[in-house]
Amino acid sequence: MPIELPETIAQYFAADKTADPKAIAECFTREAVVLDEGNIYTGRDAIEQWMANASTQYSYTVEPFAIAEEGGRVVISSHLVGNFPGSPVDLRYFFILQGDKIAELEIVP
Numbered sequence: 747m748p749i750e751l752p753e754t755i756a757q758y759f760a761a762d763k764t765a766d767p768k769a770i771a772e773c774f775t776r777e778a779v780v781l782d783e784g785n786i787y788t789g790r791d792a793i794e795q796w797m798a799n800a801s802t803q804y805s806y807t808v809e810p811f812a813i814a815e816e817g818g819r820v821v822i823s824s825h826l827v828g829n830f831p832g833s834p835v836d837l838r839y840f841f842i843l844q845g846d847k848i849a850e851l852e853i854v855p
Contacts (some may be wrong), residue, residue, distance in 0.1 A: 749813050752820060754846055755839075759810060759824075767797035774848045781852040804830040808837075818842070819850075 751759065754773060761769035771794035774780075780787040780796060787796045806828025814821045820841040827834040835855060842850035 749810055751810060751813065751822065752843065754843055754848060755820060755822060755841055758841075758848060758851075759808065762797075762808060765801040767794045767801060770794070770797045774851075775844050778848055779850050781850075783853075804828050806830060806833070810839075816840070 758770065758773040761773060771790040774790055774793050776790055777788070778790065778793060780793050782796065785796075787793050806826055808824045808826045810822045810824045812823040814823075820843065822839040822841065824837050824839060825834060826837050838854050840850075840852040840854070841848055
């Protein structure tokens with residue numbers, strides 16, 4: 747059964763499906779921070795580059811399957827399948843929203 751995602755988060759996952767780094771970066775505030783695989787990316791340009799690198803290195807699909815709130819963050823659990831080491835894996839995406847944009851995203855197993 748599909749879950750109901752907040753609009754901003756739904757836009758992020760829709761942009762991720764298109765593998766368009768610029769569209770993904772536009773989901774974030776100008777000063778947004780992403781924490782992924784031990785790296786920190788600050789600002790839209792860095793976020794766009796992060797996604798550009800990920801989309802050229804790996805092919806993957808991500809399917810959100812659960813939503814919760816934890817410590818003021820929206821937590822989306824997703825199933826990720828692709829040609830990367832450790833596939834498939836379930837990941838948790840911790841979003842902090844600011845208006846209609848993402849201010850912070852942390853991705854953890």
